[in-house]
Amino acid sequence: MTNYLIEQGYRYGDFEAHNGLWRMTLDTDYDVLARMALVPRVLEARGLDATPKIQKRFMHSEFNAMVGILDIIFFDEINHVKIGNTWFHYLCKQRNIEPLSAFDKLVKKHIGNKLRGSFNIEARKLANFSKQELEYLERI
Ligand SMILES: [Fe+2]
Numbered sequence: 511m512t513n514y515l516i517e518q519g520y521r522y523g524d525f526e527a528h529n530g531l532w533r534m535t536l537d538t539d540y541d542v543l544a545r546m547a548l549v550p551r552v553l554e555a556r557g558l559d560a561t562p563k564i565q566k567r568f569m570h571s572e573f574n575a576m577v578g579i580l581d582i583i584f585f586d587e588i589n590h591v592k593i594g595n596t597w598f599h600y601l602c603k604q605r606n607i608e609p610l611s612a613f614d615k616l617v618k619k620h621i622g623n624k625l626r627g628s629f630n631i632e633a634r635k636l637a638n639f640s641k642q643e644l645e646y647l648e649r650i
Pocket residue numbers: 554586587590
């Protein structure tokens with residue numbers, strides 16, 4: 511990815527989108543539970559939703575090399591989200607908190623009503639989102 515960006519005349523960080531993860535990391539530095547709820551389970555998971563659509567746009571463009579690059583990132587991202595889900599649920603259990611309502615509160619606090627689909631349900635299942643969590647997302 512880095513090499514491809516350089517070939518196109520850019521560097522990582524040149525695009526505003528690259529900053530969102532870092533901004534949310536800072537916003538959630540008060541609690542690891544908030545960070546696990548929002549960085550992997552919302553922002554990185556958003557990558558799972560968006561990647562297939564982005565790949566379609568790149569497929570017949572001069573940037574079609576991006577399709578294969580995004581495949582690699584997509585499968586990496588499934589694991590990042592899965593790890594976030596594992597830690598989020600671990601922390602909820604440790605604190606005796608109901609995960610879905612904790613997630614809902616944190617989404618409302620940090621994202622408000624900007625969390626919208628469509629959601630890549632198959633990829634999110636691979637990343638261990640539960641049926642209950644997927645139903646929550648589909649109600650949004
Ligand atoms: Fe990631």
